[in-house]
Amino acid sequence: MYRIMLRNIARHKAQFVSVFLMAFVALVIYAGVGAEWQGLRDNANEVYETARLADCWLYGDGFSDGALEKIRVLDGVVNAERRLELTATANVNNASLALYFVERGEISAPYIAEGAPFDAAGADGVWLFKRFADANNLRVGDDLTLTYAGISLTKTVRGLVYSPEAVYMASAGSLMASSDYAKYGFAYLPQAAFPLPVMPYSTLMIEGGVTEEEVSDALGGNYGVFLKQADHPGVSMFANEVAQHKMIADVFPVVFVLIALLTIVTTMTRLVTAQRTQIGTLKALGFRNQVILRHYVSYGLWLTLAGGISGAVAGVLTIPKLFEPSMSSFYSLPKWGASFSPAYAVVALMITLLSVVVIYVKCGGLLRETPAEALRPKSPKSVKHSALERSKLWQKLGFNAQWNWRDACRNPVRSATAVIGVFGCTSLFVCAVGMDASMRGMKTWQYDVICGYETEIALSETVTREQTDAIIAAVDGEAWMQNTAVVRFGGVSKTVTLTVTDGNELVRRTDAKLRPVTLPADGVSITRKLAKSLGVRSGDTIEWKIYGDNVTTQSAVVAVYREPTAQGITMSRAHFESLGFEYAPTSVLTAQTAAANFDGAESVTLRADSGKSWDEMTEALLIMVYLMIAAAAVLSVVVLYNLGLLSFTELERELATLKVLGVRAGKLRGLLLTQNLWFSAVGFILGLPGGLKLIDAIVAFSGDEFDFPVSLKLPTVLAAVAFTLGLSALVNLMFGGKLRRINMVESLKSAE
Amino acid sequence: MQIEFSNVTREYGAGDRKLKAVDGVSFGIDAGEFVVILGHSGAGKSTLLNLLGGMDTATGGEITVNGRVISNLNDNALADYRAETIGFVFQFYNLIPTLTALENVALTRSIVRSPLDAAGALAMVDLGEHAGQFPAQLSGGEQQRVSIARAIAKNPDILLCDEPTGALDSDTGIIILEMLHKLCREQRKTVIIVTHNAVLAECADRVIRMRNGKIRDIAVNAEPKAIREVTW
Numbered sequence: 001m002y003r004i005m006l007r008n009i010a011r012h013k014a015q016f017v018s019v020f021l022m023a024f025v026a027l028v029i030y031a032g033v034g035a036e037w038q039g040l041r042d043n044a045n046e047v048y049e050t051a052r053l054a055d056c057w058l059y060g061d062g063f064s065d066g067a068l069e070k071i072r073v074l075d076g077v078v079n080a081e082r083r084l085e086l087t088a089t090a091n092v093n094n095a096s097l098a099l100y101f102v103e104r105g106e107i108s109a110p111y112i113a114e115g116a117p118f119d120a121a122g123a124d125g126v127w128l129f130k131r132f133a134d135a136n137n138l139r140v141g142d143d144l145t146l147t148y149a150g151i152s153l154t155k156t157v158r159g160l161v162y163s164p165e166a167v168y169m170a171s172a173g174s175l176m177a178s179s180d181y182a183k184y185g186f187a188y189l190p191q192a193a194f195p196l197p198v199m200p201y202s203t204l205m206i207e208g209g210v211t212e213e214e215v216s217d218a219l220g221g222n223y224g225v226f227l228k229q230a231d232h233p234g235v236s237m238f239a240n241e242v243a244q245h246k247m248i249a250d251v252f253p254v255v256f257v258l259i260a261l262l263t264i265v266t267t268m269t270r271l272v273t274a275q276r277t278q279i280g281t282l283k284a285l286g287f288r289n290q291v292i293l294r295h296y297v298s299y300g301l302w303l304t305l306a307g308g309i310s311g312a313v314a315g316v317l318t319i320p321k322l323f324e325p326s327m328s329s330f331y332s333l334p335k336w337g338a339s340f341s342p343a344y345a346v347v348a349l350m351i352t353l354l355s356v357v358v359i360y361v362k363c364g365g366l367l368r369e370t371p372a373e374a375l376r377p378k379s380p381k382s383v384k385h386s387a388l389e390r391s392k393l394w395q396k397l398g399f400n401a402q403w404n405w406r407d408a409c410r411n412p413v414r415s416a417t418a419v420i421g422v423f424g425c426t427s428l429f430v431c432a433v434g435m436d437a438s439m440r441g442m443k444t445w446q447y448d449v450i451c452g453y454e455t456e457i458a459l460s461e462t463v464t465r466e467q468t469d470a471i472i473a474a475v476d477g478e479a480w481m482q483n484t485a486v487v488r489f490g491g492v493s494k495t496v497t498l499t500v501t502d503g504n505e506l507v508r509r510t511d512a513k514l515r516p517v518t519l520p521a522d523g524v525s526i527t528r529k530l531a532k533s534l535g536v537r538s539g540d541t542i543e544w545k546i547y548g549d550n551v552t553t554q555s556a557v558v559a560v561y562r563e564p565t566a567q568g569i570t571m572s573r574a575h576f577e578s579l580g581f582e583y584a585p586t587s588v589l590t591a592q593t594a595a596a597n598f599d600g601a602e603s604v605t606l607r608a609d610s611g612k613s614w615d616e617m618t619e620a621l622l623i624m625v626y627l628m629i630a631a632a633a634v635l636s637v638v639v640l641y642n643l644g645l646l647s648f649t650e651l652e653r654e655l656a657t658l659k660v661l662g663v664r665a666g667k668l669r670g671l672l673l674t675q676n677l678w679f680s681a682v683g684f685i686l687g688l689p690g691g692l693k694l695i696d697a698i699v700a701f702s703g704d705e706f707d708f709p710v711s712l713k714l715p716t717v718l719a720a721v722a723f724t725l726g727l728s729a730l731v732n733l734m735f736g737g738k739l740r741r742i743n744m745v746e747s748l749k750s751a752e
Numbered sequence: 753m754q755i756e757f758s759n760v761t762r763e764y765g766a767g768d769r770k771l772k773a774v775d776g777v778s779f780g781i782d783a784g785e786f787v788v789i790l791g792h793s794g795a796g797k798s799t800l801l802n803l804l805g806g807m808d809t810a811t812g813g814e815i816t817v818n819g820r821v822i823s824n825l826n827d828n829a830l831a832d833y834r835a836e837t838i839g840f841v842f843q844f845y846n847l848i849p850t851l852t853a854l855e856n857v858a859l860t861r862s863i864v865r866s867p868l869d870a871a872g873a874l875a876m877v878d879l880g881e882h883a884g885q886f887p888a889q890l891s892g893g894e895q896q897r898v899s900i901a902r903a904i905a906k907n908p909d910i911l912l913c914d915e916p917t918g919a920l921d922s923d924t925g926i927i928i929l930e931m932l933h934k935l936c937r938e939q940r941k942t943v944i945i946v947t948h949n950a951v952l953a954e955c956a957d958r959v960i961r962m963r964n965g966k967i968r969d970i971a972v973n974a975e976p977k978a979i980r981e982v983t984w
Binding site (some may be wrong): 399656 | 808832844855859860861863864884
């Protein structure tokens, strides 16, 4: 029996290889993508739990002991503590560092990667962001001088740390996040290190569940902004990224696993059916049913189990590694790596179990026949004329169409598997290419349409009016104020970006179709994505307040515009000042390529650098995209080739007959290609909307910040057509040799 | 002669395990003859038929049909030769199961330049009223008649029949043989039948007897009998 198995495997090696491959590819993708996002989540959670990430933050102008106590006694509050946050300049690389003067170090504490534990009670030392230290070659024991508002502090680096709040770190005052770790970073210091006698705590961190109403009541509204953990940009950017990967991990592999299952079922059914005579022979020789059953069941068992398990291992080992470089360039975690979930083994076993069940049922059915019945030719499938065959059109169809139509109708499962396979692959491809196109479209939109400046000079917190004016004059620039604001409408509030422009030359605003548009100078305009999520329309009145400020303002929305990355509200300087606010620019934009160091400037970002940073940020998604395209291609070829092979084996006799009748090999190939093209076409037509649905699902998980310009453009459709037809043609070419090699004598010799 | 085999050999395998299925065979057949090739299993008669039909290629010697050497043609030329010159009738019919009787015959339209009318060919084998049925709905004899109709519809010069009655009962077999005989006599087709039924020799113009890949003898019947005249 063992020899029979080996011979059968050798004889049907292509089918066996494809069953193995299907189980393998399905698990590579399922386990690989799953291990990737679960690894991200688990590694981040480890930091969050170890460092006790705050559940909410209060920002304000100085939280007193009394205020702290009022929060501490609230129901649901486990712990609360304060810190002072300010931005200083370091004596390396003229870098800008966020400094945290920490009260006790119990909530949102530094996560120690190297060096001494954080000593909140002491007054010595600084615990520096590890990536900043690495980028500037700083080690534990080195001295670091920090300057803020003319005061300098020199401290010894006692520890290298990560922050649970800065898994994602935006550079201060910049439009874009930065991954330039040599220039931006943060450092923790004990509060006693603060050089002034009065400690103006700017942040109050809370551990435990409280609502903004409770906090507001307790403090009499005396705070600027209440921020929940989920809304903290350092947390939410990463959470959104993980959610997006999870979304992809939840949707794509399911498509793969389903297609794999369908193909395995079809193949296994056919393989066993093809063994009917052999099963009859074995029975006639006196083998017991159980022995025969075990023999055939073992085919599916070992193949799919081996494919599934090796796929899961290969996926977990390789796929997370693909994402690591891009993820780690943009996010800061002490540890990267995959997580293993029992679900991978469950899916592998499920695929195995299913193939075993299919063989069991199919083989069991064949075993119920008597040996005599099994050795006789099988009664042909019932034949019925379909509606098309009874119509006049039928007579007009050529042999090719008639033959293929009948063959497809007689083999509904095989046909459905082919269509579903192509449908799945087209959906994956359209989604992948569509995502790729919209990421590129977004970059063009941001950097070619919107961005009219070459350089953004971020101003320091302590910049003076005169310094700002001097920079503007020196670079012929435009002042630009960007801040965080909380916008509220219909009972829902969102933390968004507030932009105040002074001049309209260097940052162009765009309408719904991404064309430049001039916003009204008088009034507040809102980005389309924010407007949609709040349900705001032009003419509605919204409430907003600046982050860290206590004044709430009501404004009527005068325009809605589209913005790719920073959702929020915008207004002119004149309007902002007319509301009683003081215009405090955060950066100066200029069309010149400025590199000089100005007094009062904190950093200089070139448009080209931002573009690069954008590429880094989108790299992870693009890797996902290419991975999907590659997997879709492999899957398509395996499915189509495998099904082609099944029909080829079943039709070999017919094909040999046609060959004997004088049909050339090229024409026979055309015959097989026709069916592949039909299935491809149907799968393709269904796959286009399927792909769009997938894109929608991914976009929905991309977070509040991003507005993707999703549309199915002609090039995407054409690429998908070329992809699908190309694979069909490739599979057909693979059959070319087989058709030429059909041995007419051998094929026709065997009895029916 | 319409068909000429000169020193034709067909070897299978390689090295020490070479097997000569046809071993240096030479003979000729005239147009319009009714030829019977006789021999035991493994004598090489089917291989001979396959070589003549362009389904297999000789490893030595030369085969000429209608003055054209066919033993050195490439795949496509052989396909065209099979399409235009040869009609096959198999022991197991080899109809396309997904096509009706009429469609199986009409298949020739897409292969041959000047085929006969499919319905006419089907009527010739008395199956006009079964045109819309699928092979699975027909009896063995009926299927073989469809197979003959398909061969006729191509309007070939030569009909090659490999054990055409092998899967049929004797009454039905006689009907099939009569049809083939009639085609030979009335339409001047060369009909070559491979069989191990020696009785058929009495009806043939020429009888080729084979043994172990070689020709044992060739007999020409001056007065062949009609199919019904022999005792089956």
